[in-house]
Amino acid sequence: MKNHKKDFPIFQNNPDLIYLDSAATSQKPRVVLDAINEYYTSYNANIKRGIYPIAEKATAKVEEVRKKVAQFINAKSKDEIIFVRNATEAINLVAYSLASTSASWRISRGDTIATTIMEHHSNFVPWQQLAIQKNADFLVLDIDQNFKFQISNFKYQIKNAKILAITHVSNVLGTINPLKKMINDLRTVNADLIILVDAAQSVPHMSVDVQDLDCDFLVFSGHKMMAATGIGVLYGKKTLLSKMQPFLYGGEMIREVTIQNTSFAKLPHKFEAGTPDIAGIVSLGAAIEYLNSTGIENVLKHEIMLIKYALEQLKNMQELTIYGSTNARKRGGVISFNLKGIHPHDVAQILGEMEICIRAGHHCAMPLHNRLGIPASARISFYIYNEEQDIDKFVNGLQKVQKMFR
Numbered sequence: 001m002k003n004h005k006k007d008f009p010i011f012q013n014n015p016d017l018i019y020l021d022s023a024a025t026s027q028k029p030r031v032v033l034d035a036i037n038e039y040y041t042s043y044n045a046n047i048k049r050g051i052y053p054i055a056e057k058a059t060a061k062v063e064e065v066r067k068k069v070a071q072f073i074n075a076k077s078k079d080e081i082i083f084v085r086n087a088t089e090a091i092n093l094v095a096y097s098l099a100s101t102s103a104s105w106r107i108s109r110g111d112t113i114a115t116t117i118m119e120h121h122s123n124f125v126p127w128q129q130l131a132i133q134k135n136a137d138f139l140v141l142d143i144d145q146n147f148k149f150q151i152s153n154f155k156y157q158i159k160n161a162k163i164l165a166i167t168h169v170s171n172v173l174g175t176i177n178p179l180k181k182m183i184n185d186l187r188t189v190n191a192d193l194i195i196l197v198d199a200a201q202s203v204p205h206m207s208v209d210v211q212d213l214d215c216d217f218l219v220f221s222g223h224k225m226m227a228a229t230g231i232g233v234l235y236g237k238k239t240l241l242s243k244m245q246p247f248l249y250g251g252e253m254i255r256e257v258t259i260q261n262t263s264f265a266k267l268p269h270k271f272e273a274g275t276p277d278i279a280g281i282v283s284l285g286a287a288i289e290y291l292n293s294t295g296i297e298n299v300l301k302h303e304i305m306l307i308k309y310a311l312e313q314l315k316n317m318q319e320l321t322i323y324g325s326t327n328a329r330k331r332g333g334v335i336s337f338n339l340k341g342i343h344p345h346d347v348a349q350i351l352g353e354m355e356i357c358i359r360a361g362h363h364c365a366m367p368l369h370n371r372l373g374i375p376a377s378a379r380i381s382f383y384i385y386n387e388e389q390d391i392d393k394f395v396n397g398l399q400k401v402q403k404m405f406r
């Protein structure tokens, strides 16, 4: 694969920077920064209402990006793509809407809401709180010793569940859940189950096809795929979205407002109240173009190569525990680990002083860390701009940390 680092100004401005925290947020290529700049400097205007040329251009651009997003995840229609702030907001939108809908899938007392032990708090807390609010049962699917789910163990409870919210790729273990098969199996147990996929750690790194997965909802954040912060996506099947209650009320999401009542706009605008993050949407379009020109399959291949290389380099390190599968093909570009006797915050801080950026803490996955019996872990994660030398420098730094604590 070509050297992508040169496309990212941050690496020119910080020539010694080793950035291994892309699961938290990714760096931005020049084409994305240029697209944002172009929007603000040549066609900055509010969308939908303006009838002068730059407003029309901005509106057309937003709809063009919506189409691009739909194609990127193979949604049937661009009306199934809702622009939100991030994956977190998308999940909250669905949870809120399921709480207030008048449709048959409204969550009521005694219903089961299911999620998994592997979730980021974004895909855990909204469901837990909804269950508390509605007096519903909160089912948390556990993992086996191979960090996998055995759906057959939960068949009975899943039969009665209204919704299952599950991650595609774990931001801690790197586990890639085999969602196509899982969703197929789940549908044979419970045909009415609504399935929401948290794709925050998959859409930036691998080909994701919502029709092939047959999920009902899928969410992701632009900032993890080289777009700006502040833009995210909710995909939902039209049949569901069209029956759902809006999450936010206000301008641009209405058809007609009278003193007595309001009728709402058609999809997708019904869910997009207020002025959206237009520059963020423009940046997402540029990021998708950049990914398309690289080929998402090549991104995945590159990350598998990096994961294999990193696992190989870390294999012989003493007193190092890696969490998750050691099979590079079965995991995303994330490796969480601990060094015996050294707090992960110390590891990250000392590496930080060497300009090696890694993450430490519970990575917004406290239930999973409790399940693993650890309070925290350190984490490295990769993207298109990482190279084997980054891993060499990281491993070297890690060895220095170990020496300091001996």
Ligand SMILES: Cc1ncc(COP(=O)(O)O)c(C=O)c1O
Residues within 6 Å of the ligand: 023, 024, 086, 087, 088, 089, 120, 122, 123, 167, 169, 170, 171, 198, 200, 201, 221
């Ligand atoms: C698996 C997963 N889901 C959801 C999120 C939340 O993303 P955001 O903070 O962009 O809403 C993250 C962020 O790290 C994540 O890793």
